[in-house]
Amino acid sequence: MYRYDEFDADFVRDRVARFRSQVDRRISGALTEDEFKPLRLQNGVYLQLHAYMLRVAVPYGTLNSAQMRQLAMIAERWDKGYGHFTTRQNIQFNWPTLKDIPDILDALADVGMHCIQTSGNCIRNITADHFAGAADDEIDDPRPTAELLRQWSTDHPEFAYLPRKFKIAITGSPNDRAVTKAHDIGLRMVRNDAGEPGYEVIVGGGLGRTPMVGKVIRDFLPKGHLLPYVEAILRVYNLLGRRDNKYKARIKILVHEAGLEDIRAQVEADFAHQMAAEGGPMVAPDADEVARIAGYFTPPAWDDLPEEDAGYMAARAADPVFRAWTDVNLAAHRRPGYAIATISLKPIGAAPGDASAEQMRVIADLAETYGHDEIRVSHEQNVVLPHVRKRDLPAVHRRLREAGLATANVGLISDIIACPGMDYCALATARSIPIAQDIAQHFSDPDYARTIGEMKIKISGCINACGHHHVAHIGILGLDRAGRENYQITLGGDHTETLAIGERAGPGFDADQVVPAIERLVDAYLALRDGPEETFLMALRRLGIAPFKVALYKDGEHDRAA
Amino acid sequence: MAKPFRPKIVSANDLLSGDVVYLDRAGTWTRRLDAAAVAETPGAAEDLLAVAATQPDQVVGPYLADVARPHAGSPPLPTHLRERIRDRGPSTRPDLGRQADLADDPGSLFAGDGI
Ligand code: SF4
Numbered sequence: 247m248y249r250y251d252e253f254d255a256d257f258v259r260d261r262v263a264r265f266r267s268q269v270d271r272r273i274s275g276a277l278t279e280d281e282f283k284p285l286r287l288q289n290g291v292y293l294q295l296h297a298y299m300l301r302v303a304v305p306y307g308t309l310n311s312a313q314m315r316q317l318a319m320i321a322e323r324w325d326k327g328y329g330h331f332t333t334r335q336n337i338q339f340n341w342p343t344l345k346d347i348p349d350i351l352d353a354l355a356d357v358g359m360h361c362i363q364t365s366g367n368c369i370r371n372i373t374a375d376h377f378a379g380a381a382d383d384e385i386d387d388p389r390p391t392a393e394l395l396r397q398w399s400t401d402h403p404e405f406a407y408l409p410r411k412f413k414i415a416i417t418g419s420p421n422d423r424a425v426t427k428a429h430d431i432g433l434r435m436v437r438n439d440a441g442e443p444g445y446e447v448i449v450g451g452g453l454g455r456t457p458m459v460g461k462v463i464r465d466f467l468p469k470g471h472l473l474p475y476v477e478a479i480l481r482v483y484n485l486l487g488r489r490d491n492k493y494k495a496r497i498k499i500l501v502h503e504a505g506l507e508d509i510r511a512q513v514e515a516d517f518a519h520q521m522a523a524e525g526g527p528m529v530a531p532d533a534d535e536v537a538r539i540a541g542y543f544t545p546p547a548w549d550d551l552p553e554e555d556a557g558y559m560a561a562r563a564a565d566p567v568f569r570a571w572t573d574v575n576l577a578a579h580r581r582p583g584y585a586i587a588t589i590s591l592k593p594i595g596a597a598p599g600d601a602s603a604e605q606m607r608v609i610a611d612l613a614e615t616y617g618h619d620e621i622r623v624s625h626e627q628n629v630v631l632p633h634v635r636k637r638d639l640p641a642v643h644r645r646l647r648e649a650g651l652a653t654a655n656v657g658l659i660s661d662i663i664a665c666p667g668m669d670y671c672a673l674a675t676a677r678s679i680p681i682a683q684d685i686a687q688h689f690s691d692p693d694y695a696r697t698i699g700e701m702k703i704k705i706s707g708c709i710n711a712c713g714h715h716h717v718a719h720i721g722i723l724g725l726d727r728a729g730r731e732n733y734q735i736t737l738g739g740d741h742t743e744t745l746a747i748g749e750r751a752g753p754g755f756d757a758d759q760v761v762p763a764i765e766r767l768v769d770a771y772l773a774l775r776d777g778p779e780e781t782f783l784m785a786l787r788r789l790g791i792a793p794f795k796v797a798l799y800k801d802g803e804h805d806r807a808a
Numbered sequence: 809m810a811k812p813f814r815p816k817i818v819s820a821n822d823l824l825s826g827d828v829v830y831l832d833r834a835g836t837w838t839r840r841l842d843a844a845a846v847a848e849t850p851g852a853a854e855d856l857l858a859v860a861a862t863q864p865d866q867v868v869g870p871y872l873a874d875v876a877r878p879h880a881g882s883p884p885l886p887t888h889l890r891e892r893i894r895d896r897g898p899s900t901r902p903d904l905g906r907q908a909d910l911a912d913d914p915g916s917l918f919a920g921d922g923i
Contacts, residue, residue, distance in 0.1 A: 297826035
């Protein structure tokens with residue numbers, strides 16, 4: 247993985263020192279809160295319901311064991327013993343005190359981490375496929391591109407005060423696990439007819455109060471042209487994006503209002519202007535730099551192994567619990583004899599995405615011992631060991647079980663995305679976590695969950711949609727109705743390459759009516775599906791939303807006043 | 809018709825710790841909601857906020873929150889779930905927040921019905 251050079255390290259240390267002085271001045275009264283707030287936000291420090299919250303950037307969701315251990319240390323020393331992994335592949339600490347935060351930032355810098363650009367109207371942490379460099383369906387590894395974008399976007403002087411925040415996601419696989427069509431810019435690595443690598447560039451996607459599917463602005467962008475092209479998009483957005491209305495300030499609104507053709511023409515004009523500059527575009531990296539970055543992402547020293555391992559097969563045959571975990575939590579690795587193992591951070595009844603310091607250490611140990619020292623955070627709030635020899639899987643599973651991390655539910659109904667909601671978040675209109683916990687408890691029988699099959703439930707505690715509810719098979723949005731939590735259900739969303747925004751089913755439900763509502767939907771699906779191969783989403787697409795709405799609202803079992 | 813005035817308290821977060829705090833009758837900050845000064849009129853609420861505004865380096869973001877008083881003079885209770893959660897801690901983690909130190913019935917400190 248990428249390691250900071252001296253420039254990166256000095257930059258981060260300098261920012262910590264500056265922030266330390268800003269905190270001192272705030273505490274002494276030399277800075278007012280109005281003056282201090284933008285400074286703390288630039289360093290990832292929010293104020294939530296109970297305390298400050300520190301959002302740590304995990305670039306494209308990639309961590310090594312030393313970094314994970316440092317996060318565990320921070321959780322124990324300065325927080326309350328746990329952290330929360332988010333849909334942005336980041337981690338948040340919920341309880342730091344203001345005066346400790348500079349020390350936390352120094353501890354992060356010790357392992358090449360920081361909180362810069364995790365807030366504010368700037369280019370945020372670049373997200374990527376969490377199976378990058380390991381997936382067997384990958385065309386190209388997206389991480390060198392993500393790293394190039396990280397370096398380009400960090401402290402970019404022109405784009406520090408955009409109309410609104412800006413999120414870029416990238417996938418190197420045709421099976422999109424990075425939700426690229428729901429980002430301000432989505433990049434899909436493709437090859438043209440001549441077999442040359444490049445990107446399909448998608449613009450103007452997003453969730454939040456106005457969900458939109460991103461549109462293809464360029465079918466094929468040669469790899470070397472990426473930075474000038476992305477720079478052109480940002481420049482057009484920076485110039486034309488609305489600054490008069492926060493709710494209309496994202497690039498999705500600009501693309502929607504101006505029209506894709508208009509935006510494309512302006513982007514292409516700026517791009518052409520850059521390309522015509524003497525000596526080429528200023529932001530295009532030279533080949534040496536591209537090669538230097540790529541060098542950090544060469545595959546680990548994999549062993550030459552047969553595809554199947556006798557010990558692994560024997561363990562599968564002997565232990566049904568292990569077998570269930572391997573059936574559900576593993577994904578195909580590009581290398582024979584290896585697997586991608588997803589560690590579910592959704593134990594039944596726990597808060598989705600939370601991990602204790604002790605669990606973080608177990609994950610770090612496993613990555614170091616069995617996983618080429620690589621860890622990924624997925625936008626689905628799980629953690630991934632991308633390169634595990636199949637023969638090591640029984641030992642990995644044993645250790646995970648001891649740590650309460652071996653839940654076999656990845657992709658199933660209890661693998662729920664849930665934002666922090668009103669249990670933590672100052673913007674929330676309702677709680678998310680208890681709803682996720684109730685649903686997971688209700689569907690805790692692993693055999694039943696597997697009978698239901700692939701199911702994506704995602705919950706947001708307000709219209710900002712951090713829980714990605716719009717792109718869930720069953721989306722749940724928590725609202726406040728006259729001081730009471732009320733949950734709106736959307737159906738038929740899809741977060742993959744066939745991205746779709748779910749359709750609102752009808753009136754919302756009281757908190758205690760959400761589980762029965764989900765149960766009615768599941769019952770309807772099981773009754774209506776063609777067979778186990780037809781997933782909930784497939785059945786919904788075949789049949790339309792109508793029969794599911796009938797099931798959902800049969801007997802008037804919703805809150806009629808909604 | 810104008811909505812009837814609901815009693816109010818001033819809440820904020822402590823600058824250093826981020827803890828939830830309330831303005832008390834002495835004009836200082838307490839972590840106990842039941843010790844918060846209660847404004848029974850719009851004018852009194854304005855006055856409380858004005859007191860809070862004189863202490864910008866102790867707390868962040870003071871604001872007025874609705875409370876209920878089941879009996880005249882009894883300690884204020886939050887009326888909205890958000891304030892209840894701020895007062896007690898995350899509803900999913902009874903081991904965290906002020907609720908971890910409270911022995912009383914979890915239902916007894918809330919006047920709303922959203923939970
Ligand atoms: S969706 Fe709303 S409640 Fe949930 S984390 Fe985002 S802002 Fe907070």
